[in-house]
Each structure stands twice: as C-alpha cells, then as structure tokens.
Amino acid sequence: MTGYEPPTALPRVLLQRADMRAALAAHDFGTVFRLARSEARISYSKIAAECDMKPERVGLLARGQGSVTTYEKIARISDALRVPGRMVGLAPRPWEAPALPHRAAGRGPDTDRGGVRRREFFKASAGAGLAVGLPELTRPRAGSRIGSDYPEQLRARTARLRRLDDVLGGGDTYKVYLGEYESTKALLRDATYTEPTGRALLSVLAEQAQQAGWAAFDGGRHQDATGLYEASHRAAVDAGDAELAGNALAFLAYQTISDDRQAGIGIASRSVEEAGPRAAPGVRALLYERLAWAHAVAGNDTETERALEAAQAALKEADGHRQPDWVAWVDQTELDIMTGRCWTELRRPLRAVPVLEAALARYDDAHARDKSLYLSWLADSYLTAGEVEQAAAVTGRALDLASGVASVRPRQRLAPVLQRLDEHKALPAVVEVLDRARG
Known part of the structure; x- marks a missing residue:
C-alpha cells in the first residue's frame, strides 16, 4: 500500500475538523461518509468501490441506518480513506510513515519502541x-x-x-x-x-x-x-472433559452477564458445578472468579465475596499441581485484579483502589489490551471516590495502552469513564484527557 494514494483519501484539513474526529472516534462512518461527500466531493459510489462495500450499504450508513463494528471492515475503511489508525483505535496502518510512539509518564520499559515493534x-x-516457536505439525x-x-x-x-x-x-x-x-x-x-x-x-x-x-x-x-x-x-x-465443559459455560456467562444478569449468574453457577470439585485448582479458581464477577455486576455483595474467597482457596491449592495450559494465566495478580474489578462494580472504592493499584504495578505493560481494560476499573473507582485528577491520569495511561490494539473492549469500557470525566471538564487535567480521547 505504501506510496499509493486512493481516490477516496480524505484531505488532512478535513481529518483535523472536530466533527470528523468525533465521528471517527465513535466509528460513526455514516457521518464520515457524509462529510467526505460534502466537504471533499468524494461520491458514495467511489467510497463503496474503495471500501469493498455495496453502494446501497454506504447510502444507508450515510442516512444513519446501521453501523460498522467488525475489525476487518473498520480497517478497510481506514485504509481506503487514509485515516490514521490511531483515529479509529487501530495500530498504525501499513501506509503510515513510521513514528516514535508516545511514551506516557510512569510507563515501564516494555512499552518503549522495542515493545511496540514486538x-x-x-x-x-x-x-x-x-506463531513464534510454533511446533512442527x-x-x-x-x-x-x-x-x-x-x-x-x-x-x-x-x-x-x-x-x-x-x-x-x-x-x-x-x-x-x-x-x-x-x-x-x-x-x-x-x-x-x-x-x-x-x-x-x-x-x-x-x-x-x-x-x-x-x-x-x-x-x-x-x-x-x-x-x-x-x-x-x-x-x-x-x-x-468436565473442566473444559465448565470453562465453556464460564465464557458464556461472562458474555451474557451484561445483557441478562440473572441468566449470567445461573450459567456461571452451572460452570462451577459442571467442572466439579475434582477439577484442577487453577480451573476452580478461574470458574469461581467468573462467578464472583457475575454476582458483582448484579450487585450481590455477599455472594461476590463468597465466590472470591472460594477462588482464593482454590488458588492456594494450585502450587505443585498439574494445571491445564488454558488456565496458566490465572495467578495471584489476576485474582487480585478481578477482586478490584468486582469491588469497583459494587461501588466500594476503598476496597477496590488499593488492590488494583498494587496488582497493576506488577502487571506488564506489554499486555496492552488487558492492562488498558484493568486501568479503566481503577479510574472508575477513583471517580467514585471523588479523586478526579487521579482518575484522569489513569484514564490517560489506559488510552495510551489501548492505542493500536485490535480489540473493541478497551474503547467500550473507557466510554462510560470518559462520560463521567466530562462532568469535570473545567479541570485542566480532564480537558487534556478528553482531547486525547477525541484525537
């Protein structure tokens, strides 16, 4: 792609306009297409051809009907319109000139240029x-x-x-x-x-x-x-394989809980039962922490604490026991982060902040997607505690880490945090973070 300028490339001045930047950040491509036609004289048929879309689909989006949510389509539109990846939550696109990544204050060495290259x-x-080291098969x-x-x-x-x-x-x-x-x-x-x-x-x-x-x-x-x-x-x-059967249900519960809390709790409870008491300790720890999360989202304090205690007890048994590879990531840091997330959901910042701060201090920035997500809960708890400037600083770190990660979840998770911060936009620290989120 390098060196090729498609006929749909948006002028730089248009990309810098506030309404265009806001539309791109929200993945509101209907507005993007309308602005491209009215301000840059790029026809919908030309946009359709370059973006590999049907002209009718482009027209519907431009009239505010439907949305674009898949990573592949967002990337295709970004490339066709020559929109820098950072403006739509993607990594720098192949046609972009290489640049040194922004390095936020307080970041560790794993987020330097070497980490980005890796x-x-x-x-x-x-x-x-x-994959590196993939076994021959x-x-x-x-x-x-x-x-x-x-x-x-x-x-x-x-x-x-x-x-x-x-x-x-x-x-x-x-x-x-x-x-x-x-x-x-x-x-x-x-x-x-x-x-x-x-x-x-x-x-x-x-x-x-x-x-x-x-x-x-x-x-x-x-x-x-x-x-x-x-x-x-x-x-x-x-x-x-009862362990994997239980974990499949735990995944379903994690996905379901945001739409149907009682159904999510029921599936999470079944996941623990299906894996059974003889499951490997790491498996039981994972399933109990997912059950804790389901209860926290539903606002059940007592049940959340009980499930977290069960997860902690199972994790203590894990030393010296053989664990399936798919639970290798479940350790004390992971459980501490889930504990902090649960207390954040339950609006208990005095419990959430200390455990999240301690756990995230030892969590590698190289795991950018996950750390960005986890920082969003820390920022949320700081806001609940009334520590707005600290919340803004943590949100800024989360935004930096989320940049270039091909996951919809950091942007989705940070959206309500940014909305809460917007209530304090008279503060300079908040204005800076809100501007960064838009641009």
Missing part, C-alpha cells in the same frame, strides 16, 4: 497463521488414520498459539484461531482413529473453540462467540 511482529505472525490427509500421539501434538500447537492473545486483540487473532478449529473439526469428520483418540481430539476441539470464541468476543463478533462457546461445550461433554 507487538507488530506478533501481529504479522498472526496474519500469516504463524504434519496435518493428516483426509481418510488417513491418526495415531494416538497426534492429539497431544495438536494440543501443544494450540497452547503455543494461545500466547498470541497476550499481545494481540481478537481482531488480529480470530481468523487464525478459527482456522485451527475448523481444521480439527474437518479431521474429526474425515480421518479414522480409535475411540480414545477421538475423545482426545474432541477435547482439543473444545479448547480451540473457546480460543476462537474469545477472539470473536474480543473483536466484537458476539454472535460468533456464542456459537463457538456452545460448540465447545458440546465437544467437551462428548469428550468427557
């Missing part, structure tokens, strides 16, 4: 369907017989691919993870194997479906995520 390298790897041909060792080789590959989620958002990883899932599903359909090998393959399939479902959820593909979580649950039950 994230870009992983992103390129994901786009090619690769020869895919069996249709109709061939699969040996008993193949499922574990596939599980090792799945574990390595999971590490991409540490540094990338679902917009980058979804197609990679979905491809792995579809490949294993085809293998189960077309190859021959013994019954134990088939059960092991189903277990891996359940794991891959959860991985793809999480990337779909993170990238804003909620319907796809639901379907993958449900498919994962079916595969795990058929495989006799």
